[in-house]
Amino acid sequence: MSWRTDFAWLVGGTAPSWTPDLDGQKKNLEVLAAVERLLELVVELGSTASYLSQAEVVLPAEHPWVKQAEAARKALQEKLSQDRTAEHAAEYRQTLNQLKKDYITAYIASHSKARLGVAEDKTRNALRKDDRLLALRVLAGVSLMPTSQLTAFEESLNGLKSCSSLDEPTLTTAAVCPHCQFRPSAEQLELIPAANRLHKLDDDLDQLVANWQQILAGFEAGTAPYDTFSEAYNAAYTELAVRAQRQGR
Structure with a gap:
């Protein structure tokens, strides 16, 4: 049975x-x-x-x-x-x-x-339109300026990612942020938080402006080959000086 x-x-x-x-x-x-x-x-x-x-x-x-x-x-x-x-x-x-x-x-x-939050994302967008950065972009038209420095700066600025929509209830049903698809295992994570890196980029921009001003001062003093400049030099130098003075820099 x-x-x-x-x-x-x-x-x-x-x-x-x-x-x-x-x-x-x-x-x-x-x-x-x-x-x-x-x-x-x-x-x-x-x-x-x-x-x-x-x-x-x-x-x-x-x-x-x-x-x-x-x-x-x-x-x-x-x-x-x-x-x-x-x-x-x-x-x-x-x-x-x-x-x-x-x-x-x-x-x-x-x-x-x-990721950058709401406040940090606004700061990043403001930095993209900052007078210092706009002046450097004009100066980049001068053939002897170290434009690779500007390129590296903008790549770092644009490389920061923002996402302010994630909350705890969302993660109760999804293991990954549905807004930015953040997967720590698939990203090259930085030791420094994104917000701190943004703050450092602001300081880096100050330093970049100061360095380029020194380069221009050398040109004006005749310590650099003056005949290599186009009209972009005069326009860029004036642009940078005016903007720096406006911001008290």
């Missing part, structure tokens, strides 16, 4: 012609109930487990949270291999939920460091 026939008899099917082993049937029902609890647990925790699986590849492999997640997963696997009745379901649930909360905290911290 098969287990299926026994079960059919217990739930009201045709009784077998042999004397049933009630203790055995009870054990079978207990096993069935345990399997059902495990299946329910898998369904319940499946979405969180899938989220955490994605999160592990979003953060860099050396990130502390990734190490924490790997250790927690290993511990859970060991417990689940021995827990046939889902007796510790509450513990599993708490562990996964805490991992998710810790990930959200870690991701937001990385996001805030790598």
Whole structure:
């Protein structure tokens, strides 16, 4: 007699012609109930487990949270291999939920460091239109000016990314910012926060203007080959001087 026939008899099917082993049937029902609890647990925790699986590849492999997640997963696997009745379901649930909360905290911290906020983005846009930068762009028309310095500055300025739309509720359903698709593991992260780098670029622009003014002063004093200049020199020098005086620089 098969287990299926026994079960059919217990739930009201045709009784077998042999004397049933009630203790055995009870054990079978207990096993069935345990399997059902495990299946329910898998369904319940499946979405969180899938989220955490994605999160592990979003953060860099050396990130502390990734190490924490790997250790927690290993511990859970060991417990689940021995827990046939889902007796510790509450513990599993708490562990996964805490991992998710810790990930959200870690991701937001990385996001805030790598992206400019609303105020910083306004500062960056203002810097793009700054009189100092506009004057340097005019001066770049002079053939002997070190234009590579200006190019490097503008690349650094434009390389800063902004995103101010991310919030914690958004990350409860998505492991990656849906607004800027920030993936720390796929970006070359800077040690200095984006906001600090922006502030430094403002200082760098001051230094760049001062350096170029010195170069122009050398030209005017005759220490540089004067005959290499076009009309752009006079226009650029006047432009820079007027703008610098206007800003008190």
